[in-house]
Amino acid sequence: MEIRQLEYFVSVVETSSFTRAAEKQYVSQPCITHSIRKLEENLGVDLFDRSQKKAVLTDEGKLFYTRACKLLHDMQDTMTEMNDLRTLAKGTIKLAIPPMIGSCLFPYLFTSFQTQYPHLTLNVYEEGSFAANRLIEQEELDLGIIILPEENLGTLETVRLTEQEILLTVSRNHPLAKAKSVTFADLRQEKFILLKNNFFQRHAVLKRCQEEGVEPQIVFNSGQIETVKSLVSHGVGISFLMRMALEGLVELVGVPLNPPIHVQIGLAWKKGRQLSPSSRAFINLVSSQTENALSLPMERTVSR
Template structure:
């Protein structure tokens, strides 16, 4: 058994098809088929049930997949550690960042970090906080800058970065904009409004829906999008109300933002998995974030 065979095996499991696996691996299909047959012969078991349309893992195949994924992760960590020993001032970090944080907070952190470590590459995956946390737990990402859910994972290391208030965002022509900026709106007063929310699967959407349920109503959702600019445009044209973290609208004079009577607060933090090898590049980023937070140098994002 070798790493190449396991790589082929995992790719077939992910695609459910020998042909697609070969295409993704940029090798000829007969090579993939031969490698799997050799692996089955070495182990003395059948790994796949083959049908006309796709392949299905046998019980033995399922057992091998669990171990193969661990071996691949450990191999990747081994290569990262060896690379660390060869080059102490460079490296690569995989980091998940939600769109709002990526647009308004992350640029400040990225610029300051690159000024200190110009040879370290940050491979950024832009996705929601829940998806980022899941990928960190599964070993796909090294770390992420995320909105922390209430059920904070015990298997994650956390460095709090900042706390943000979620604000009600309106068109300047909306009837609630007549209230002064010092006003705090009761959430229950929004039950008859048209809501613009994030798409399903967004933690930000979950926060708003839970607050609606808390006040005993189901929102009338007229539009859902994960695109910040799209939501802002819909707010400005008075299609409905929406909710953004303060950093997103702090400097935007074209949107009228009001705090809620019961403040909605979210914690933003750097998270990485406990017990996983942390590369020197990742250690440098962790230390940078910790030092950056200590200085209190977290600015409100500018568009």
Template sequence: MELRQLEYFQMASRLKNITRAAERLNVSQPNITVAIKKLEAELGIQLFDRSQKQLSLTPEGTIFLNRIELALRNIQDAVLEVNDYKQLQKGTIKIGIPSMIGAYLFPRIFSSFQHLYPHLDIYLYEEGSMTIREQLERDELDFGIVILSDASSSLQLLPMARNQIVACVPEEHPLARKNSININDISEADLIMLKEGSFLRYMVLNKLKMANISPNIVLESNQIETIKGLVSTNVGISFLLDFIVKGTPGIKILPFEDPIYVDLGLAWKKERYISKAAQSFIDFCKNTLNEHH
């Protein structure tokens, strides 16, 4: 039984798809298929039910996955700890950032940190806040810049900023004459939404659902500049954080009559070993916040 086989099995189980697992691990699909079949032959059990369109675990596969998840996590932490002793000036940090935060907030943090620690390799992964939290839970990221509401108790949180969700309305839209907006005002509006995995999308759609309003979503995108361009050219209304859309030509910002605030912050897994590279990033963020305040 090889470590590689276990890693391939773990990723295929998480993604429920051999092709996507191969893409994520940057290997060929046949490599994963062969490794899993060898693993099944060695164990003498079938790990996956292949009779369905979507790959799913057998009961034996579920038990096996639960056992190896902890083992693989311990191996990853052991490698990190050994590398800390071996190369105190080297390290890798994987950070998940929502597209909205990545474009407007993170570059300043990133450039300052990289200037102080040029020897560290930093990899950025752009996803929605809710998706990033899930990836942190699965140990796929070291850190995530996330919206902190309803975060799992297994995550350590460092609050960084509080912002407000606002409606972005074309300047020539009838609603632009208002100073604030309520959920009923947008019951018949064309909406431009962030894609699945975004906490902002979840919050807005949940408010519409509670008001028994079916949203009329005409476009979806995670490209913030694209969304702002669509709003300014009167394609529809969108919802973003206030500091991102402030001062954008052609767009009127309308806060909700019942304001919606979100707290942004840094999140990481509590039980994971924190490498020296990761600790340096935590300390840097804390110092930056103290200087700002």
């Protein structure tokens, strides 16, 4: 019994015609007829009732059709699995990651991924979470490690990785550096240094300002996290960064906001999109390794 015989048989059943089955399989009708005859000889039963004008199954044929469909399905699954294993020997993933998340999580995750899958390539695009969402929806990028939207967009599949707190970020010499917590009312006279419009943190901060009736004095907008850190450390103004972005820094202090702002970090990809084996491997690794990355000991951390 050959796979081709099973495919011909299933085509005849699904089209109810030897002629249409031949057209579907791009072979001649005699080829289909001969193949079915050989199959019946091997099985020792008639699969079709030839007293009918259409291709009508016998009872034995109905049972065999069920078995043949399962065999072909299992064979296709096996071929897919083998192809996946072969594909993992090479491949490219286009990944979006905001600079703040990237600088903290990505070095550890990339090292771990490269160790397990040395032949796969990660092309990383530093984008804010809002821009990353759009690029993923447009299938310009495969995956994103982003701040998950508060409301499900309906266009993304997501996996939550961890939660982070956004802290007021000031220089260690700033008067608020020793505060246990601050409200936005305490920040009315401060100069704000914010990330650009495609970053979630900016929207979260401006939303809280609006809720508390505070008009922020924005003196600088940047898409570079290191620029923001440098300006704050030199006393140019204040900013708002995730707790993990302040780990290991002595020149910056993180002060909790009251009430706090928490964000969910997760993996995202377009809903309904067929993921490559490379992307699935990356999702599995990141899902299992993120907490390990965040638990690595950091030195010289200053945060309250």
